[in-house]
Amino acid sequence: MNLIVCVKQVIDPEAPPASFKIDPATNKATVQGAAPVIDPYGEYAVEASLKIKEAKGGKVTAVCLGTALQREVVKKPLSMGADDLVLLEDEAYVNGDTWSTASALAAAIKKIGAYDIILTGREASDTNAGQVGPAIAEILGIPCATIVKKIEILDGKARVERMVADGYEVIEIPLPCVLTITNELGEPRYPTIKGIMMAKRKEPIVWKPADLGVDAAKLGASGSRAKMAKLFQPVKEGKCEIIGGDTPEEAAAKLAMRLREAKVL
Amino acid sequence: MADNMGVLVFCEVTNGKLAGSAAEGLGIGKQLAASLGQELNAVLIGSGVNANADMVASLGAAKVYVADDPILKDYQTDPYIQVLQKVAAEMKPAILILGQSSVGRDLAPRIAFRLGSSATLDCIELAIDPAGKKLLMTKPVYGGNARAIFTSVTMPQVVTIRTKAMTPAQPDPSKKGQVIKVDAGLTPDSVKAKLVNKVAQQAEGVRLEDAAVVVCGGRGIGGAEGFKQLDELAKLLKGATGASRPPCDNGWLPQTQQIGLTGKIVAPELYIAIALSGSSQHMSGCSGSKTIVAINKDPEANIFREARFGVVGDWKKILPAFTAKVKELLAA
């Protein structure tokens, strides 16, 4: 099985909401006091690819697109057990939309050559777009299943479980295909000491637009079909009335009475 | 690009009934069509969905495209794309609206890319820019910490709308639409990713999406046992029990009870958040609630920035006393 997993570097999505700021000069988001991380759903996708490799053998190649990629962050898939890491690291790739991002990733996937399953997270924690996987499928002309929590490889196809609102669906999908992975898959494994040592020694492969043979006009902002006109933080007028009491039980009873008084109960 | 005109709303049907997103899509679709001075149309896809056409027309659609075929009985990506592609070729809409459901999440990006355009998912606000007549699409990003407004360079402008974010259209039975049959030339080969089974995992009692009261527990509840106490309060208030992601990840509650960005979106009258920190991703699923009440031992927890009423303390002491007092008040 040739498995390719697309995973990005993001600002920490689990940092406290109070530390989240937007720099109006650059229109970029930051969180104070937290280092960048591998996108959480991407990490579930890495876990899914490693599970398939364990069951069926093969090779896992991680592909990461961005700039200022911190090696210790983007090497996480390697330390978890991926075989290779390809970085699409260039200013030309970034500030794009799903389409231009997926175009670059699809070009890299074609250059890698052999693929049976391409995996992505169900949505990135920064854009919350949930579209790179479907876009890659459209570009490569292969089927796609989204929000997948379980994968079983059969002859020439995969049987996957897709989370839906009131349960899950079982879908049979021919290979090659794209799968986008959800957290119901189960926690990603921790890197082992051996994995961390291997990842340290392994140099990622870096591909520039020229290496992919794609026109820079099709990449990043210039290749985008959607433009971000504005990025802002919604104002919160929230003020919470804290109900106290001499004991927790008293506070609880006062809360119930206050809710009754406010006609909430 | 100038050829594209009008608004097309994909009206999802579940178990024979129009999904809530259909009326919500037609509600906002009507406003957008009026701003553009263009037509509002709808598309129904499924098996037996012809029966829903009158309802869709009464909600304001001038033309109702209907693809009624046994192959379309359950949602499967590939034949649904094929149908929408056919309808889009015929109508050439400027705007295509779907719901941010299990179906819409999957279908919207695929049909958008297939048509040479792009999609913006989970929109909470849609408006027409008076200057360029472009659709301004507002969606939460960074897990709800921020919002972004997008425009599309390409046509059609495809969106999904967040559950309960838009005002639904009201039916007017005197309104009749023109029903147009769609033959997309489907064959069994149209299906590539094939649905082979559906497994329901609904909790008993009131559905989370419909509940007027939601009692929601977080990681701090500590186990399945603790959730029984939340169930007791939910039952008393004729509501439903939900959870943040960790309790579902840990199997204390079915995965279908997760509330948030990647779970269910709820907007009850009363939302009682117990031992959850109020992460932006969680709040994405409940910030539309009328009144949020928080119980948390950490006075600095973000949930107190979101809640209207709160008690700081250990839920194990607070919840039983609260439930007892509520019982007493309701009995009085």
Ligand SMILES: Cc1cc2nc3c(=O)[nH]c(=O)nc-3n(C[C@H](O)[C@H](O)[C@H](O)COP(=O)(O)OP(=O)(O)OC[C@H]3O[C@@H](n4cnc5c(N)ncnc54)[C@H](O)[C@@H]3O)c2cc1C
């Ligand atoms: C892209 C993305 C999507 C996500 N989607 C979702 C989603 O849809 N829904 C979701 O919920 N999460 C989602 N998450 C996860 C989210 O970021 C948080 O990790 C999660 O919501 C935290 O859950 P929690 O508040 O229960 O746990 P924690 O943040 O660990 O909070 C536990 C809280 O319990 C309190 N507590 C502990 N013990 C007690 C006690 N005895 N009495 C009172 N209080 C106590 C603590 O003070 C703390 O505030 C998503 C994350 C990402 C990156």
